[in-house]
Amino acid sequence: MSNAMLTAPCECGADSDCHPVWYEALAEERLDALMGQWHNPLVCVFVLQHPSMFKLEFADGQVQFLQLLVEKGIGAVNAVARHQRARNKGTRPTLDMSELAAYPGVSDADLPLPFALSLHHLRSDDGGFLSDGYDAYDRRMVEIAMATIDAWCK
Numbered sequence: 001m002s003n004a005m006l007t008a009p010c011e012c013g014a015d016s017d018c019h020p021v022w023y024e025a026l027a028e029e030r031l032d033a034l035m036g037q038w039h040n041p042l043v044c045v046f047v048l049q050h051p052s053m054f055k056l057e058f059a060d061g062q063v064q065f066l067q068l069l070v071e072k073g074i075g076a077v078n079a080v081a082r083h084q085r086a087r088n089k090g091t092r093p094t095l096d097m098s099e100l101a102a103y104p105g106v107s108d109a110d111l112p113l114p115f116a117l118s119l120h121h122l123r124s125d126d127g128g129f130l131s132d133g134y135d136a137y138d139r140r141m142v143e144i145a146m147a148t149i150d151a152w153c154k
Helices: 019-031 035-049 056-072 074-088 134-152
Strands: none
Touching: 019 035, 035 056, 035 074, 035 134, 056 074, 056 134
8 A cells, every 4th residue: 555545635635645745845945055945935835725824914925925936036036035034134024015016916815725736746756855956846846836826816
């Protein structure tokens, strides 16, 4: 019997639970600083796809960050995130949504389950995250971001 048959479906609609993939990706980020550059979209995808993690008050910004990733790449996402952290240093953190205002937010408050792609799709063919390189991981992250955006902004 395969592991997939032993694992219950995930709350996001994936065939198996995404949480182990989530925790493994977070652990890999801590070990590999280059992989860590995709932390923001990883978090945005995970919380936007999982009802137990979802908070409507943050959804617009999360979807907008994913749209920025798809349109301008991970460098642009991290530049906006760095600017936000620097702006909030020593103050009560707030989001400056003007940097993301060109992108639409969520269409409604209902989670659009299931999603076409889940965190399971971040893995390469051999089951790792980076065995086929950073460019391939970036492509998979962008594909999952697009599937999340498509579901939310239909």
